[in-house]
Amino acid sequence: MRRAAIVAPSRTAIGAFGGGLKNVAVEELGAAVAAAVVERSGIDPARIEDMVFAQSYANSETPCVGRWIALQAGFPIDVAGMQLDRRCGGGLQSIAIAAMMVQSGAADVVMAGGVESMSNVEFYTTDMRRGSRQGTVALHDRLDRGRERSQPVERFGYISGMIETAENLAARYGISRESADAFAVQSHHRAAAAWSEGRFTDEVVPIEVPQRRAEPVIFDRDEGVRADSSVEKLTKLRTVMPKGTVTAGNACQQNDAAAACLVVAEDQLGRLGLDPLGFLHGWAAVGCDPAEMGIGPVPAVRKLFGKLGLGFDDMDLIEVNEAFAVQVLAVLRGFGYEDQSKVNVNGSGISLGHPVGATGSRIMTTLLHELKRRGGRYGLETMCIGGGQGIAAVFESA
Numbered sequence: 001m002r003r004a005a006i007v008a009p010s011r012t013a014i015g016a017f018g019g020g021l022k023n024v025a026v027e028e029l030g031a032a033v034a035a036a037v038v039e040r041s042g043i044d045p046a047r048i049e050d051m052v053f054a055q056s057y058a059n060s061e062t063p064c065v066g067r068w069i070a071l072q073a074g075f076p077i078d079v080a081g082m083q084l085d086r087r088c089g090g091g092l093q094s095i096a097i098a099a100m101m102v103q104s105g106a107a108d109v110v111m112a113g114g115v116e117s118m119s120n121v122e123f124y125t126t127d128m129r130r131g132s133r134q135g136t137v138a139l140h141d142r143l144d145r146g147r148e149r150s151q152p153v154e155r156f157g158y159i160s161g162m163i164e165t166a167e168n169l170a171a172r173y174g175i176s177r178e179s180a181d182a183f184a185v186q187s188h189h190r191a192a193a194a195w196s197e198g199r200f201t202d203e204v205v206p207i208e209v210p211q212r213r214a215e216p217v218i219f220d221r222d223e224g225v226r227a228d229s230s231v232e233k234l235t236k237l238r239t240v241m242p243k244g245t246v247t248a249g250n251a252c253q254q255n256d257a258a259a260a261c262l263v264v265a266e267d268q269l270g271r272l273g274l275d276p277l278g279f280l281h282g283w284a285a286v287g288c289d290p291a292e293m294g295i296g297p298v299p300a301v302r303k304l305f306g307k308l309g310l311g312f313d314d315m316d317l318i319e320v321n322e323a324f325a326v327q328v329l330a331v332l333r334g335f336g337y338e339d340q341s342k343v344n345v346n347g348s349g350i351s352l353g354h355p356v357g358a359t360g361s362r363i364m365t366t367l368l369h370e371l372k373r374r375g376g377r378y379g380l381e382t383m384c385i386g387g388g389q390g391i392a393a394v395f396e397s398a
Contacts, residue, residue: 003266004099005276008041009365011259014353016223021256022119027062029258030069030115036205049107051081052098054090054114056356057121089383089391091360098263099280108268113260114358150387151290165293166324170245173330177245180325181234184250184350191347192227203369224253224353250325252349259361276398278368282308283393294327296390297382298334304392312337316376319363321383322349371397
């Protein structure tokens, strides 16, 4: 099969919940990053055969968001588009799907990515299709409901949300509140250092945010990074669950962002004049107990390394998406690999944020840019997934 090359991986800066991107619709976020990928690569958008985009909190305001993004970006009408959802792993899954398309010969050029505007996720009801004769009508917050309904309650019982799954791992692996807070502080400090040293400059796409009665504001910096974070500050925060470890300070944020890249058949790169930043070397997804969804990267990496004949010693960089600090520490313990010097070197979900459908593409973007900077060869990306899954991929620098 043909190798799948990654070209012009780019991302928006990540907006805080209700922050600087709250008035930017999901299709505008996606269109901005899609247009930037075209501009940075120099490709004729007519050569893009499909748009594979992840979105975890989709609705009928922007159905089939990949197609919407193609149209919103002004691409030719015959550029197709689709939407997928593997929750937290969706952005990485979109790249894997696009890779399979070019590896199999179904397409030569596919744009893949993810988008999420959690600030605009709506409330909804399931009570009104045929009306309600009397009584209370329930209005669900789609964000909360999506976490609570990540698994069949009849089979697995009621899991109040992702925080409960993190606490289950903290108990199983003996992860303390103190170590979780220390990891969270490290995430913020690494992200702040990356910004101050210009490491995100090449990957971030500035967004124009319209203002009422004023000129647009340029949004080009992650909002959630706290350079002044400290263990002393985090210690003062209450845990979400009694006698737990998870606080607002050592868990991921809710965010708005988009990320995308071109996935191109290697034998077409020269003809199209494209320079890849890397290649998808392999990927794997697995299921795990929904009550311990955060441990999903462990069996996913075991499966992936078994297929590729690689190990942690072969990896120059490792990414474990930071849904919760205790979850990352449990995963590293499950890996039997607790050296953090190559793990999340530029921060992750706790500091940068976790715009669910976009996160997998955002991590790959940061990973490939950092591999190039360091002259490394292999980078490992892993993600836990609500409902009990894990996904992992190895990327090779070009």
